[in-house]
Amino acid sequence: MFQMKSLHPLIGVEIQGVSLSAPLDEGTFSRIVEAFERHSLLLFRDQAISDAQQLEFSRRFGPLERTKPGTVGEGSELVILTNVAADGAIVPETHRQWLNTRANQLWHSDSSFKPTPALASLLSGREVPVEGGETEFASMRAVWNALPAALQARVDGLVAIHDYAWSRGRIDPELMTDAEREALPPVRQAMVRRHPVTGEASLYAGSHASGVEGMAPEAGRALLSELMEFATRREFVHTHRWRRGDLLVWDNRCTLHRGRPFPASQRRYLVRTTVAGTGPTVGALPENRDADPDFPE
Numbered sequence: 414m415f416q417m418k419s420l421h422p423l424i425g426v427e428i429q430g431v432s433l434s435a436p437l438d439e440g441t442f443s444r445i446v447e448a449f450e451r452h453s454l455l456l457f458r459d460q461a462i463s464d465a466q467q468l469e470f471s472r473r474f475g476p477l478e479r480t481k482p483g484t485v486g487e488g489s490e491l492v493i494l495t496n497v498a499a500d501g502a503i504v505p506e507t508h509r510q511w512l513n514t515r516a517n518q519l520w521h522s523d524s525s526f527k528p529t530p531a532l533a534s535l536l537s538g539r540e541v542p543v544e545g546g547e548t549e550f551a552s553m554r555a556v557w558n559a560l561p562a563a564l565q566a567r568v569d570g571l572v573a574i575h576d577y578a579w580s581r582g583r584i585d586p587e588l589m590t591d592a593e594r595e596a597l598p599p600v601r602q603a604m605v606r607r608h609p610v611t612g613e614a615s616l617y618a619g620s621h622a623s624g625v626e627g628m629a630p631e632a633g634r635a636l637l638s639e640l641m642e643f644a645t646r647r648e649f650v651h652t653h654r655w656r657r658g659d660l661l662v663w664d665n666r667c668t669l670h671r672g673r674p675f676p677a678s679q680r681r682y683l684v685r686t687t688v689a690g691t692g693p694t695v696g697a698l699p700e701n702r703d704a705d706p707d708f709p710e
């Protein structure tokens with residue numbers, strides 16, 4: 414029986430009574446979509462799904478992004494987030510996979526560095542640490558509603574520059590390959606987004622945001638830090654403690670998320686599918702006007 418259980422007063426529901434290893438009927442899927450639009454984060458427990466089943470369920474939400482150059486699973490529709498190498502061993506702590514793990518520990522919204530950022534992400538816990546390695550989510554609608562009116566007025570209408578090289582540079586300046594740098598020039602994103610279904614406004618920023626258009630670099634970064642400090646207060650955050658077989662679905666338009674650290678001795682293997690957004694949040698940068706908004710990740 415389809416049942417929903419709240420995860421946090423501001424964000425997230427667990428959906429029970431649904432198996433994702435068989436195709437879902439229209440009625441059940443539309444209840445899932447309704448819950449997604451409204452609660453921004455869904456948890457399905459005990460879903461021992463294959464990649465093919467995850468892809469099939471994910472595609473019901475819309476076309477999927479392709480993995481960007483330089484990641485495990487490059488060019489496919491699966492993003493593998495793991496510290497485990499192909500031979501099954503945990504990679505050394507200096508390995509790119511660990512650096513990517515650390516980069517995901519900064520608050521962000523998936524693909525906000527692309528002209529058309531991601532709509533939703535689906536993340537499946539195939540192997541999870543017994544200790545640490547949680548994923549945290551913040552409701553950016555709740556954050557927007559709670560922001561002091563003066564700050565809302567300052568931010569409304571602003572455009573932030575989102576730059577993958579910037580967020581990766583905070584972890585390791587060498588983390589980005591030349592191919593990635595070339596494929597992912599900075600993009601403009603609205604700082605306030607309106608949810609197309611609920612109409613609610615939410616703050617849009619995160620680790621990829623390197624500055625604010627029309628502001629001096631330091632002033633832009635100061636504003637972004639002030640907003641991020643506010644947005645990630647405990648009251649807005651739900652912490653997901655992984656169990657093997659969990660599947661999370663989140664709305665990148667109105668949430669931020671981050672991974673949490675875990676001991677280097679523990680294996681973690683998560684598989685993500687990413688539902689593409691429907692269009693840019695603002696027009697492209699003038700110098701970027703030839704950029705293809707459909708450029709796959």
Ligand code: OGA
Nearest residue numbers: 517547548671672673685
């Ligand atoms: C992601 C992500 C964080 C984590 O899958 O997009 O940022 O906890 N994951 O691994």
Ligand code: MN
Nearest residue numbers: 517521522523
């Ligand atoms: Mn992410």
